[in-house]
Amino acid sequence: MTNLGPITLESGFPSIARPTGHTTPADLTNLGPAARSAIQELLDTTGAVSFRGFGIRTVDEFEAAAQSLLGRLAPYKGGDAPRRAEKGLIYNAAGPDKSRLLRAHNELSYAPWHPTTLCFGCARPADQGGATTLIDGHRVYSSLPHDIQDAFRTRGVTYIQHLPHTPTDPASGIKSWPETFETDVKDEVMRHCQANYTTATWTPLGLLTTHRTPATLDIGPAPRTTWFNQAHIWQDPTTTPDPTDMRLWQTRLGYGAIYGDGTPILATHLDTISATLEQCTIPVYWNSGDLLLVDNRAVMHGRTPYTGDRQVYVAFA
The missing domain is CATH 3.60.130.10 (Clavaminate synthase-like)
Structure with missing residues (x-):
């Protein structure tokens, strides 16, 4: 475990980032160079970093955090999934039929361009199910x-x-x-x-x-x-x-x-x-306010079936 002042980092799949004390959504957008470098190194090494306890719940808070962590965001042009833009280049990540498993994939691997990094954020977890699945490529x-x-x-x-x-x-x-x-x-x-x-x-x-x-x-x-x-x-x-x-x-x-x-x-x-792919699947269960960074080249993702009003955002870079 690495302590970097406002956050602690723990290696694994996915790796875990937690605040060291009381935090606000703005704290995640104001990380210093050392913390940003450590997060990027962990993402490059493990392929996914789960941010827990940072309280990122609204679309505005998620947009600020995604822009801070990813830099310039990209549109979903050419994608085959039925995505709805929530604000600007922030999309809904609910996926199609919630009663069906969303199978493992790399975002836009079939297209002429693909994002290198994905950022997911949970405003409201599903009543049951709805985990985002990660698969080490x-x-x-x-x-x-x-x-x-x-x-x-x-x-x-x-x-x-x-x-x-x-x-x-x-x-x-x-x-x-x-x-x-x-x-x-x-x-x-x-x-x-x-x-x-x-x-x-x-x-x-x-x-x-x-x-x-x-x-x-x-x-x-x-x-x-x-x-x-x-x-x-x-x-x-x-x-x-x-x-x-x-x-x-x-x-x-x-x-x-x-x-x-x-x-x-x-x-x-x-x-x-x-x-x-099924044998290699790891579920990530959501709490309200969580974020998840995924290296789209190294790690595939999917979603388990769910019930209720699941609200998960996604941004691409």
């Missing part, structure tokens, strides 16, 4: 069979999305392209996609894009390979038995994933990945 990669490691590391993943022109039933989990790219100006969206995605095409149904990305990353001063993809979420063999057939994608909306070389990802590999 290096532990996941190390736990997978060598053939799966090699396939994803050498081939990468190509993500496919066919987004409709207008919003669909929220239960479908498919966002429209204006919702996804936060504008309904087609020329603006196409310029963005042509500059950043592997392919982008207008269809009678909507916007069809593909994007090839690495599926693992080597991170840290002494680089370690970490799992960095969500192919297990985007590719469902029961609904897209042949996701490599781009002619069929012209006629169906939704999301899919294949290897970066254009070959299908084996259903047995996806099953093994899902089981490994």
Whole structure:
């Protein structure tokens, strides 16, 4: 345990930061250089830091704390989750259907850009459930069979999305392209996609894009390979038995994933990945006023089902 005046830091997964005495929300935004450096070092080392007892409850308090800890905040442009902005670049992190498990993922790992750090804050915990789950990406990669490691590391993943022109039933989990790219100006969206995605095409149904990305990353001063993809979420063999057939994608909306070389990802590999992610999952239970910093490159996150009016914010940088 490290004592840094206003806070104490304890290593672990996640690491824990606590105030040393009476504190106000403003105290977390006014940390000195030594405390900030120690927090960053702990985040770089362990991948996640949980701040407990700092009393960050309102969206204004969370915005100030997130800006202080993260610096310049980023928009959720290009994301597939149905997020609602609470204020500026502070989003609601409730996720879709609260009765369902939100599976492990790295934020925007499927997109041309991804945040390096996430900041979550809890204004009100769920009545039951609602833990944010953390999954160490290096532990996941190390736990997978060598053939799966090699396939994803050498081939990468190509993500496919066919987004409709207008919003669909929220239960479908498919966002429209204006919702996804936060504008309904087609020329603006196409310029963005042509500059950043592997392919982008207008269809009678909507916007069809593909994007090839690495599926693992080597991170840290002494680089370690970490799992960095969500192919297990985007590719469902029961609904897209042949996701490599781009002619069929012209006629169906939704999301899919294949290897970066254009070959299908084996259903047995996806099953093994899902089981490994479950084995590596650590739940973080919320109290009102808690914060959580997550290195998005090193650590995946998710959410358990819940009941009640859970209010958790998230910011990206």
